Amino acid sequence: MSIEITVLFDVVPDRLADAADAFVDLCAATRQEEGALRFDAWRSEEHENVIVLVEAWADQAAIDLHMKEPYVADFLAKVEGAYVRPPYVHRLRPLAA
Incomplete structure (x- = not known):
């Protein structure tokens, strides 16, 4: 079973454009990793300055390797310094688990 993660980033308004560019670069590089099944950044429609990262990984080893990459x-x-508060990480599991 894959590991599903979402992360909410509440970005300081005047850093939003730069942060969005950084996320685009991170997503492009991460998608090339063997264990990255999904790695997408989204803008919230309800909260203008929130970026949501949606991830799926083959296993914990893939996540560990990802975190060691120079582009990370x-x-x-x-x-x-671009966030209003620390990112809010959700490591997900099925309701039936």
Whole structure:
């Protein structure tokens, strides 16, 4: 079974354009990873400054490897200080589990 994750990022309004660009780059690079089944960033229609990351991974090893990629460190440096509060991570499981 894959690992499903969503992450909500409440972005400081004047950093939104730069953060969105950083997410686009991160998604493009991450989608090339073998264990990345899905990695998409979305804008919330209800909350103007919220970016939602939707991820699916083959396993925990793929996530661990992803977090060691140089472009992840680059992304984190680009978005440092860009959030109103820490990202809100949801690691999901089926209701029947």
